[in-house]
Amino acid sequence: MKNAEPYRRIGSGMRANILKYLAVALLASAPLALHAQSGEETVSKYTRKGADTCLSCHEDAAALAIFATAHAVPLDPRSPFGHGQLQCEACHGPGDTHAGRVRRGAERPPLIYFNERDNTAVEVENSMCMDCHASDVGIGWHAGAHAFDEVSCADCHQSHARVDAVTQTSTQAEVCAACHQLQKNETLKAFAHPLFEEKMSCTACHGMHGDTVAAQLARVTLNDTCYQCHADKRGPYLWEHAPVSEDCGLCHAPHGSNHPGMLTQRAPLLCQGCHSQDGHPSVAYEDDGLASAMPSRYLLAQGCMNCHSQVHGSNHPSGTKLTR
Ligand code: HEC
Ligand code: HEC
Ligand code: HEC
Ligand code: HEC
Numbered sequence: 076m077k078n079a080e081p082y083r084r085i086g087s088g089m090r091a092n093i094l095k096y097l098a099v100a101l102l103a104s105a106p107l108a109l110h111a112q113s114g115e116e117t118v119s120k121y122t123r124k125g126a127d128t129c130l131s132c133h134e135d136a137a138a139l140a141i142f143a144t145a146h147a148v149p150l151d152p153r154s155p156f157g158h159g160q161l162q163c164e165a166c167h168g169p170g171d172t173h174a175g176r177v178r179r180g181a182e183r184p185p186l187i188y189f190n191e192r193d194n195t196a197v198e199v200e201n202s203m204c205m206d207c208h209a210s211d212v213g214i215g216w217h218a219g220a221h222a223f224d225e226v227s228c229a230d231c232h233q234s235h236a237r238v239d240a241v242t243q244t245s246t247q248a249e250v251c252a253a254c255h256q257l258q259k260n261e262t263l264k265a266f267a268h269p270l271f272e273e274k275m276s277c278t279a280c281h282g283m284h285g286d287t288v289a290a291q292l293a294r295v296t297l298n299d300t301c302y303q304c305h306a307d308k309r310g311p312y313l314w315e316h317a318p319v320s321e322d323c324g325l326c327h328a329p330h331g332s333n334h335p336g337m338l339t340q341r342a343p344l345l346c347q348g349c350h351s352q353d354g355h356p357s358v359a360y361e362d363d364g365l366a367s368a369m370p371s372r373y374l375l376a377q378g379c380m381n382c383h384s385q386v387h388g389s390n391h392p393s394g395t396k397l398t399r
């Protein structure tokens with residue numbers, strides 16, 4: 076449906092209006108390469124005067140903000156406002172019926188609004204953007220949970236904002252949290268990655284546009300994702316602790332937890348989830364905090380790590396039990 080009839084309406088009818096806004100946006104410098112495409116009459120449903128038509132009714136700051144974005148670059152032929160492009164309609168779709176006369180009391184026919192009000196399928200909305208961005212977004216998009224659950228590009232991206240919040244480390248997490256409250260809650264626990272302190276983005280760990288990796292992680296494995304920043308935990312160690320090289324998530328909650336070190340559980344429970352009493356007794360505490368049947372010095376202060384301090388692996392020649 077889109078761009079089937081390009082070029083036809085950026086013509087001599089292009090009024091000072093649009094030029095004015097573009098000129099302001101460009102600090103009045105660049106020569107505008109918007110040439111006449113005279114005389115074509117077509118049956119296309121794109122408006123003849125493009126943005127000028129739209130702006131005759133939509134002159135509010137929100138709509139005009141598009142001219143402060145990367146999309147309003149007249150000298151870039153790939154841009155919606157580049158030469159021969161469809162301007163507003165490159166994204167909003169053909170708009171002549173929307174822009175035309177409407178009988179008193181009748182509803183104005185919608186074009187693509189990117190919200191619930193226009194009954195446009197998300198796939199159609201996304202295809203407007205994909206026309207130009209298929210290669211940026213990548214084929215992984217179609218395999219991802221967002222595409223599957225009909226999340227639209229516009230759910231994350233603000234096209235009319237000078238600064239698109241989802242692209243900024245300081246504001247991204249809030250955009251995601253609009254839908255992912257659960258992860259936000261985890262992140263607000265006592266020990267967490269500083270996602271809502273404007274220091275880290277969700278996309279430090281997650282691919283932004285989808286892929287076939289479990290949980291849409293940014294790297295092929297969970298551990299590779301963590302090693303980006305915690306390279307010291309990669310080893311190689313002389314004495315490895317098997318679960319560490321296997322999956323950091325066996326002991327850590329990636330978004331946050333109420334246990335120090337973002338652990339999924341506290342020691343000794345954490346360790347006892349996998350370790351029996353082999354080697355030395357390590358029976359668990361009762362609810363009252365006292366050791367159960369067999370008191371054990373190994374459980375004092377609940378601290379397996381008091382002795383096994385090198386829980387991620389040891390490089391000490393005699394560190395086989397991860398004690399040094
Ligand atoms: C004759 C005036 C007029 C013209 C021209 C016009 N619009 Fe509209 N537009 C409206 C009105 C009025 C509404 C609100 C309709 C409603 O609430 O149902 C609207 C709604 C919209 C919305 C949805 C806003 C929202 O909050 O959901 C978008 C997007 C939009 N127009 C884009 C465009 C584009 C792009 C063009 C140019 C192709 C255009 N309009 C041309 C009058 C116009
Ligand atoms: C790059 C794609 C794109 C272009 C170009 C574009 N829009 Fe939009 N527009 C959107 C999206 C997406 C939304 C939904 C809100 C958002 O994501 O910011 C939107 C929302 C709107 C709205 C309703 C909400 C608001 O912010 O006021 C109006 C009105 C509108 N656009 C008018 C226009 C007009 C007029 C033009 C041309 C001057 C234009 N748009 C160009 C993508 C675009
Ligand atoms: C007519 C082509 C075209 C359409 C349609 C289009 N874009 Fe773009 N978009 C571009 C160009 C060109 C750039 C600038 C790329 C560059 O500078 O490398 C861009 C840049 C972007 C950027 C990066 C912005 C930045 O500040 O770097 C985002 C995000 C984006 N577009 C999202 C969208 C979304 C979402 C839609 C649909 C609502 C959309 N685009 C529709 C051509 C388009
Ligand atoms: C889950 C949220 C989300 C959705 C949905 C989404 N994006 Fe993005 N997009 C991002 C994030 C985050 C970035 C990264 C910005 C950065 O790091 O600079 C980004 C970056 C971009 C860029 C800039 C170029 C690049 O690759 O860095 C373009 C273009 C873009 N997105 C287009 C789209 C289009 C088109 C769609 C719909 C098919 C879409 N996005 C859907 C979150 C999203």
Ligand code: HEC
Nearest residue numbers: 220221224226230231250251253254277278281289290291
């Ligand atoms: C408009 C709502 C919405 C927004 C905004 C959104 N998501 Fe999602 N996301 C979903 C839905 C729906 C799913 C699929 C169901 C689920 O797993 O919860 C999903 C799934 C995911 C998944 C799981 C993927 C998988 O394969 O299991 C990750 C990771 C994710 N989103 C990250 C993000 C990040 C990061 C952002 C912000 C850049 C974001 N989302 C923004 C709605 C959204």
Ligand code: HEC
Nearest residue numbers: 248251252255258259268270276277279280290297329330
């Ligand atoms: C430190 C890395 C990291 C950061 C930062 C991060 N995540 Fe995750 N996320 C993960 C890992 C690892 C998983 C997989 C957990 C698992 O498999 O149990 C995951 C899983 C998810 C899932 C899927 C949950 C499920 O059960 O399928 C969603 C949704 C999600 N994250 C959203 C977010 C959002 C939103 C943000 C930002 C507020 C964020 N993540 C920040 C590492 C991270």
Ligand code: HEC
Nearest residue numbers: 266267268269279280300301303304323327329335336337
């Ligand atoms: C983009 C960089 C980055 C990535 C990727 C990353 N982290 Fe972190 N991590 C940090 C930063 C920064 C801190 C320090 C937070 C602080 O001091 O408040 C941290 C702290 C931690 C802590 C200690 C928390 C505490 O309270 O002492 C653990 C455990 C942790 N990360 C585990 C992981 C795991 C597991 C992964 C992979 C799922 C991961 N990290 C991925 C940057 C990252």
Ligand code: HEC
Nearest residue numbers: 298301302305308318319320322323325326327335336386
């Ligand atoms: C067998 C359980 C276990 C596994 C698996 C594990 N850790 Fe840990 N990690 C711990 C314990 C226990 C602590 C100490 C918590 C404390 O400070 O009380 C810790 C602390 C940390 C810390 C903060 C203190 C420090 O040493 O820097 C980071 C960061 C960390 N782990 C990252 C990782 C990464 C990355 C992985 C995966 C490569 C991983 N961990 C795998 C148990 C584990």
Ligand code: HEC
Nearest residue numbers: 316317318325342345346348349379380383386395396397
């Ligand atoms: C997810 C399961 C798991 C968790 C949780 C876990 N471990 Fe391990 N641990 C293992 C496995 C598997 C080995 C390797 C056993 C082997 O090679 O026979 C191992 C090895 C060890 C060894 C060396 C034993 C030897 O004979 O070489 C020590 C010491 C150890 N773990 C301590 C701990 C401590 C302390 C904790 C809690 C912080 C902990 N482990 C948590 C699975 C786990």
Ligand code: HEC
Nearest residue numbers: 343346347350353354355357372373374378379381382396
């Ligand atoms: C007081 C110091 C200390 C504490 C506390 C401690 N350990 Fe140990 N642990 C050791 C020493 C020393 C060895 C080596 C024993 C040997 O070589 O025979 C050992 C050995 C192990 C082994 C290897 C067993 C084997 O068969 O070789 C595991 C597993 C282990 N400890 C787990 C734990 C767990 C889980 C906890 C917490 C519940 C814990 N330890 C608390 C000192 C301690």
